[in-house]
Amino acid sequence: MFVGRKQELDSLEQCFRDKRAKIVTVYGRRRIGKSYLIEHFVRGKKCLRFEGLESQKTPTQIKYFVHDLAKQLGDDVLAHAEFDHWENVFEYLTDFMSHTNEKWIIFFDEFQWLAANQGRLVSLLKKYWDQSWSKQKVLIILCGSVSSYMVKNVIKSKAMYGRIDLEICLTQLSPREAFLLAKSKRSAYEIFRYLLLIGAVPKYLTLIDARYSLEQNINKLCFTKNGYFVGEYEKIFYSQFRDYRTYEQIVGFLQDRPRSIKEISEHLKIPSGGGLLGYLNNLEKALFVTCYTSYEKGYESKNKRYKLTDEFLCLYFKFIKPNLKIIKASSNKTLFSLLVKNKWNPWLGFAFENFCLKNAIILAEKMGFADQVINYGPYFKQGDERFQIDLLFIRADKTITLCELKYHDEQISTVVIKEVEKKCALISIPRGYTLEKALISQCGPDEHLARAEYFHHFVSVEDWFS
Missing domain, CATH: 1.10.10.10 (Winged helix-like DNA-binding domain superfamily/Winged helix DNA-binding domain)
Structure with a gap:
């Protein structure tokens, strides 16, 4: 079952529909669904997919790359060909692109493994992009786990500078x-x-x-x-x-x-x-x-x-x-x-x-002020590790929202008011700002706390999933 990723799919679709050739990088932690996202995106489109092999050196990577290429194109001659260098492979791809009138996606999955964690493949990619591929009907997707290689040699690579049209850092689902x-x-x-x-x-x-x-x-x-x-x-x-x-x-x-x-x-x-x-x-x-x-x-x-x-x-x-x-x-x-x-x-x-904390912006959306958030995070004082407020939002509409985070299996009672008042007394509020208070909990407030009208916002489990 595929859910979410609408923004990423829309961005990928926009790149694909563009008449110009494009390069896209997709990266993120392991298990986050990078390959699954691209597999979903390429359905119904012309696509060549190649997956790197973990801990294998360049000759083995090339061997299996060519095997997959021959299988996907149904080329029996290619299946028995031997390529010693990536240049031979890229020359074949260049010839293939120049003889097609349809737009193709070339999907390099686990790119850091394909490159055997070396920079040479990126340099070659730049060369062929500049000389030929950028003029073809092609969308290149470089996908890999966040690693020192992907960051240094692809995302922040001098060779790829100005050539990457879309960078997707895939995060967890909402x-x-x-x-x-x-x-x-x-x-x-x-x-x-x-x-x-x-x-x-x-x-x-x-x-x-x-x-x-x-x-x-x-x-x-x-x-x-x-x-x-x-x-x-x-x-x-x-x-x-x-x-x-x-x-x-x-x-x-x-x-x-x-x-x-x-x-x-x-x-x-x-x-x-x-x-x-x-x-x-x-x-x-x-x-x-x-x-x-x-x-x-x-x-x-x-x-x-x-x-x-x-x-x-x-x-x-x-x-x-x-x-x-x-x-x-x-x-x-x-x-x-x-x-x-x-x-x-x-x-x-x-x-x-x-x-x-990780979902603070979603919290702000639930409370209706996400478009006003300037900064957010814990409140702590330098030199005083004992004092910390879990989450504060500072907003463009001159409001500070203090969030009290409570995880209990039961509804929260009015006892929490005294705790929050102590915290409010210890933070510095800029002149002209209003201080709001929010209770973020599992089961929400009990009847007495809700009637007290002390908190400006309540968020519970049902709200997260609505």
Whole structure:
């Protein structure tokens, strides 16, 4: 079942309909649905698709590329031909393009593997684009996981500068799209908890077995030795990042709380300049890490904090990694209950805060002021790690919206008012601004809190999925 991605599909369709040749790059974390998006887009269109092979060198990549090309074109002569270099392959493609009157899509999937993580294929692509392909009826799609290779050699490549017409960084589904994908499986509240735990990653949502409860599914996927998520962490880092140990060290350091560049630099003993920023930027592009500044500061503020926000990675570091040895060694089918159940509900509160921060703009849409948002994020004071407000919006209409995030299985009572008043007294409100208050919770306010008219906005689970 395909849901969402309307904006991406519209942009791709616009490129395809253009009479000029175009180059598109599509990238994102593993399991996010990049290939599935392009497969959906190319239906009914003339398309040649080629997929790179993990950990294979250039001769093997060329061999299978030519095999796939011959199969798709039905060319028996090509099937028995031997190509030693990418130039031979590109010459064949050039000749093919020059003899067709129809527009074709050439889809390079897992491009970083096709290139064997070297820059030569990109240089050749530039050469053939400049000399011939840019004058043909063709749409080139370069697709790959966010990696140091894709960022350096494709997205930010000097060779490709000015030649990429559309860049798509594929993110998770919206909460509503995730609900549409999974609603036939379980209740809205249970699906919401899945989003807190594993995120709105399409592949992950397909793993939900509707025959079992959330606890049963999580036990099977995370706490059995052959569980899908037990080995997922290694697949994400080892195949996605060449210098994976440094990336591991960074996300491991960010697992418990947001950190400044200075803190990360001192912990890893890496200078806080371009090298460390390169790692952090790649983690941001993969949507594993998010950078926040306090609401009244600009993005370039030295008051930045980096936070681990990928739901699966948060789950992994909290519960799977500390128990990995026993998970891999045990045949016990109830490890979830034995190892983590008592710690589960408090941690869901943390996961809920993370979910709200990641989906802050959607929250603003639900509350009716998304078009007014100038900045948003946690509110924290430099030098005072104890004081933090989970989420504030600063708006162009001279309004600041303070969001109180509460994860409870029951409706929220008027007790919360006293807590919020304390926070309101400790933040600085610019002159001429109005302070609004919003309650973001699982089950909404109880009758007494709703009647108190203290909060300007309420958002609950039903609102996320509406």
